[in-house]
Amino acid sequence: MVLTAPNEIVLEDVARPGSRAGDVTVHITHTGICGTDYKIYNGSIPVQYPRIMGHEMAGEIVDPGSTSLKPGARVIIDPELFCGSCFHCRIGQTHLCPNGMLIGRDTNGGFAEFITVPASQVFALPAGVDPTHAPMIQVLTTCLHAQRQINIFPSEYVVVLGLGVTGQLHVQLAKARGAYVIGVTRSKEKRELAEKLGADITIPGGDDAIAKVKEATEGRGPDVVIETTGVVSQLSSAIHMARSGGRLLLFGIITAKEGALPFYDLYFKELALINARVAKGEDYPASIALVQRGTVRLEPLVSDVMPLGELKAAIGMLGSDSTQRMKIILDHQ
Ligand SMILES: [Zn+2]
Ligand SMILES: [Zn+2]
Incomplete structure (x- = not known):
């Protein structure tokens, strides 16, 4: 689903993303949408077009790259890219990297069949975590990162x-x-x-x-x-x-x-x-464990599950006022 201009989303065939050494290719199965997508969609967060949005992503490994993951393994993706060599990255503040980018805003994201990301961005999902709710773990990491402070x-x-x-x-x-x-x-x-x-x-x-x-x-x-x-x-x-x-x-x-x-x-x-801003890699294993153990429940926070093809309608729902609307999940099957 390609954003070609503000408020313009079209279903297009695009080339499968190329990968460099160490990259991991994932078949996206579920994504979440949030206010950030809404602002990118309507142009209030500017991006370069064409852009594939989507930063709350879960899927299955297609090419595990240098990781020990097997093809078919379920994963979630940390969308915060960092350079690894600047002052902030070297002191462990990767989330404040001035060269950092958000997948789905600054690079193509998860509202697609496949994505290729550095191995550092992929975290295995244990069997006990429902992949339908898994994109919300990205949201949970930001809350956990904030409460650490x-x-x-x-x-x-x-x-x-x-x-x-x-x-x-x-x-x-x-x-x-x-x-x-x-x-x-x-x-x-x-x-x-x-x-x-x-x-x-x-x-x-x-x-x-x-x-x-x-x-x-x-x-x-x-x-x-x-x-x-x-x-x-x-x-x-x-x-x-x-x-x-x-x-x-x-x-x-x-x-x-x-x-x-x-x-x-x-x-x-x-x-x-x-x-507190975004999250760090350290917040992923902790958030996954909290969900797996049932300490944090995600399922009651999902109000709608829709097919990826209805992305435009789903984003429209975000703009409307509803006291009952919570998380909208897109099912890519
Ligand atoms: Zn979000
Ligand atoms: Zn950096």
Whole structure:
């Protein structure tokens, strides 16, 4: 499925990607779509055309290259390419590589039959992981990478603002850390899902959410607030509700260039603001294990499974407001 211009996707025969020594060729079986695809599709994230999008990918090995994987082995693909030789790569911050590229944005991605990637990008999937849900492991790695930065201690109060796909993953990861987890969103359906997935309590989003969170946290506010919506006013709420000495994880990507925040509270409460971007290779084995053991459940987060040929309709669904829409998976069979 080739993006030829903004809002133009066509089904085309393209040459099978060539491979260099060490590369692995994968037959893609399932992909996920997300807001990044939506922004690439409508042109708000610029790319070179023609481009095959798709960065949440699972499939089967066709050519294992230098890896020990066998043809037919199930794998997921880490879409963050890095150069390996710059300052950041050499100190282990491959996700911040200035020469880094995202497969499906800067190079051709997974909305196709085959992809060829460096061996470093491929991770074996154990038998217990359903390949239909496996593309979401890429999303889970970004949540896990983010939570590595805030070091939740067992018993801490953790508020998750926004309970979309990433919010629901943060709820499950914070529970796995032994936290008392409070989910906040306007959507009743998403609150119910969060409770099913382990949130101790949920609170409707709105004007009195801050007061209700304080009430639920012995009056002092949560130790950690994980902001997943990317909306400035939500970050402002997070600053208001956190306890003095608390940590705020800015997970939702705020693209606004300006906005009002209670800056004095940041100082007076001595709050730590922690940002996290994408993920690293180290987050893949851990995320795969969490899914395989059932610590993190992906299946309840899938709202739609559609054939790859309906990519355009699927992306259109992302643009529409629905409180029930969660993850859309494309089945390539
Ligand atoms: Zn994505
Ligand atoms: Zn680099």
